[in-house]
Amino acid sequence: MDALNLLKTRTSAPMLTEPAPEGATLDAILDAALRAPDHGKLRPWRFVLIRGAAREKFGDVLVETLKAREPGVSDAVLQKEREKPLRAPLIITVVATVQKDHPKIPEIEQILAGGAAAENVMLAANAQGFGAQWKTGAPTYDPKVKAALGLKATDEIIGFMYLGTSTGPVMPGKPMDRSQHIVEWTGAAA
Ligand SMILES: Cc1cc2nc3c(=O)[nH]c(=O)nc-3n(C[C@H](O)[C@H](O)[C@H](O)COP(=O)(O)O)c2cc1C
Numbered sequence: 001m002d003a004l005n006l007l008k009t010r011t012s013a014p015m016l017t018e019p020a021p022e023g024a025t026l027d028a029i030l031d032a033a034l035r036a037p038d039h040g041k042l043r044p045w046r047f048v049l050i051r052g053a054a055r056e057k058f059g060d061v062l063v064e065t066l067k068a069r070e071p072g073v074s075d076a077v078l079q080k081e082r083e084k085p086l087r088a089p090l091i092i093t094v095v096a097t098v099q100k101d102h103p104k105i106p107e108i109e110q111i112l113a114g115g116a117a118a119e120n121v122m123l124a125a126n127a128q129g130f131g132a133q134w135k136t137g138a139p140t141y142d143p144k145v146k147a148a149l150g151l152k153a154t155d156e157i158i159g160f161m162y163l164g165t166s167t168g169p170v171m172p173g174k175p176m177d178r179s180q181h182i183v184e185w186t187g188a189a190a
Contacts, residue, residue, distance in 0.1 A: 006127055013131025015168025020051060020090035021130045029163075032124035033094070036116035040105040045117045048093035048149050055085040061148040062139055069138060088133070088162035093149060094118040096156045114158035121161045131166030134159045 001009075021029055030047060038044065050058050059082040066073055066081050085091060096114030098107050122132040139145040140157045151157070 001127065003127075006123060009173065010123060010126055011170050011173050012122075012133040013164075013166035013168070013170055014133060015166065016088040016131050016133070016162055016164030017167050018089045018165065020088070020164050021125060021128060022090075025128050025130070026090075028128065029092070029121055029124040032120040033092075033117040036113055036120050038113040038116075039109045040102070042099065042102070042105060042110060042113070044096045044098065044110045044113055046095040046097055046151070046155070047117075047121075048095060048151075050085060050091040050093060051089060055091065058085045058091070058148075059083065061145060065139060065142050065144045065148070068144060069142065088164045090163045092121055092161040092163060094121060094158040094161055095149075095151060096158055097152070098154055098156050100154055111156050111158070114156065118158045118161060121163075125161075125163050130163055131170070133162045135162055136160070 020026075033045060033047060034043075036045065062081045062084060063078050066078065094114055094117055096111050098110045099105070100107060102110070118134060122134065125132040136157075136159050140159070143153045146153060146155055146157065149157075
C-alpha cells in the first residue's frame with residue numbers, strides 16, 4: 001500500500017491474534033517509531049515490549065494495581081483485567097521520558113513526540129500487514145504500573161500499543177465532515 005493511502009485509510013484492529021510482528025518486521029516498526037518528530041532532539045521515547053509469557057505477568061500487575069486503586073473490586077472485574085494483555089500477542093508500551101522544567105521544551109511537546117512515535121508504531125505495523133490498537137485506561141497513569149515496568153514516576157505512558165494479526169471485522173473509518181474540522185484563516189478576528 002502506498003504511504004498516502006495507508007495514512008488515509010488507517011483503522012484500528014480490535015481483535016488480534018498470533019502471529020505478532022517479530023524479527024525484521026518488528027525492527028522496522030521500532031525504527032519507524034524512532035523516526036518520530038521530536039523538539040530539541042531530546043529523544044524522549046522508550047518502548048517496553050511485553051509478549052509471550054510476560055503478558056501473564058503483566059496481567060498480574062494489572063490485577064494487583066487495580067486492587068490497590070479500587071479495593072473491593074469484584075473477582076469478575078479482576079479476571080477481566082488479568083486477561084487484557086492476552087488480547088494481543090505483542091504489546092509495545094510507548095513511553096515519553098519527560099524532562100520536567102526543561103528550559104526550552106515544554107512537557108507537552110515531549111509528550112506529543114511520544115504520541116507521534118505511537119502513531120508511527122501503528123502505521124508501520126499496518127504497512128506490513130499487521131493490525132494495531134492504541135489502548136490506555138487507568139493503568140496508564142498509575143505510578144505502581146510504571147514502577148512494575150521499570151519506569152520512573154515522571155515518565156508518561158503514551159499508550160499500550162496492541163499488535164498482532166487482525167482477526168475480527170475492522171470498521172472502515174467513516175468519511176469525516178471536513179467542515180467541522182478544517183477552516184481557512186484569512187486574518188485576525190475583529
Ligand atoms: C490516546 C488514545 C488512547 C486510547 N485508549 C483506548 C482504550 O483504552 N480503549 C479503547 O478501546 N480504545 C482506545 N483508543 C481508541 C482506539 O485505539 C481507536 O483509535 C478508536 O477505537 C477509533 O478507531 P480507529 O482508530 O479505527 O478510528 C485510544 C485512542 C487514543 C488516541
